[in-house]
Amino acid sequence: MKSQPIYRCSDGCYYGDVEIWERLESGTWTPCCWDTEAGTEWMETEDGELLVLEPVSRRDLPDGVSTERVTAGTAVSQQPSE
Numbered sequence: 001m002k003s004q005p006i007y008r009c010s011d012g013c014y015y016g017d018v019e020i021w022e023r024l025e026s027g028t029w030t031p032c033c034w035d036t037e038a039g040t041e042w043m044e045t046e047d048g049e050l051l052v053l054e055p056v057s058r059r060d061l062p063d064g065v066s067t068e069r070v071t072a073g074t075a076v077s078q079q080p081s082e
Helices: 017-026
Strands: 006-009 029-035 040-045 050-056 065-070 073-078
Touching: 017 029, 017 073
Parallel strands: none
Antiparallel strands: 006 050, 029 040, 040 050, 065 073
16 A cells, blocks of 8 residues: 655645645645645645645654554654744
């Protein structure tokens, strides 16, 4: 089974498909456009802010960011910045 991508967001956070779908289904984010070749996606927030999501390799995740395979997909957890 192919693993789902992890995204680095322009808001400084990392997201897996679980977190992205939660935001889409709740209406917090609305997809604007995407680049299927690069895998980059743009989302508009409820406040009208434009976010850029860029796929990253798991090996490129910074310390404090981890992934977990769950029933719904891939979830990302992050330790808060100090």
